[in-house]
Amino acid sequence: MTEEELLAAERRLQDAQRTGDVAELDRLLDDRLIAIGPDGGRYRKDDDLDAYRSGSSVIESLTEVSLESLVVAGTGVTFVVCDVAGTFGGAPFRARLRYTRTWAYEKGSGWRIVAAHIAAA
Numbered sequence: 001m002t003e004e005e006l007l008a009a010e011r012r013l014q015d016a017q018r019t020g021d022v023a024e025l026d027r028l029l030d031d032r033l034i035a036i037g038p039d040g041g042r043y044r045k046d047d048d049l050d051a052y053r054s055g056s057s058v059i060e061s062l063t064e065v066s067l068e069s070l071v072v073a074g075t076g077v078t079f080v081v082c083d084v085a086g087t088f089g090g091a092p093f094r095a096r097l098r099y100t101r102t103w104a105y106e107k108g109s110g111w112r113i114v115a116a117h118i119a120a121a
Helices: 003-021 022-028 043-056
Strands: 031-037 042-044 057-072 073-090 091-106 111-120
Touching: 003 022, 003 057, 003 073, 003 091, 003 111, 022 031, 022 043, 022 111, 031 043, 042 043, 043 057
Parallel strands: 031 111
Antiparallel strands: 031 042, 057 073, 073 091, 091 111
8 A cells, every 4th residue: 555556546547537447447436435526516436437438528638747645554645637628518628627536545455536626726
């Protein structure tokens, strides 16, 4: 449960977002996930996965601008700024977004996101 493993999980998440890899997103998002989107909406894991499956959320480009992390025992937090373009809720968007993700480490499952907040950067 090292910081390097947390950063690797964050980068796997970004790759899964870029490619729409629902299976990898399913592995990285905890079933208890609660996320607050840039629109202020409250989303669960199934909301995110369903949006990718249906095509209402498509990431056309996602470029990491900055990444910081913090690990305390079995909890990690990543602070990421990305330039993102694609479709959200069926509408095109382009924005610089700040993601704050709280990760929990569980033996056998590795790092998984339990909470997230996304805001305009």
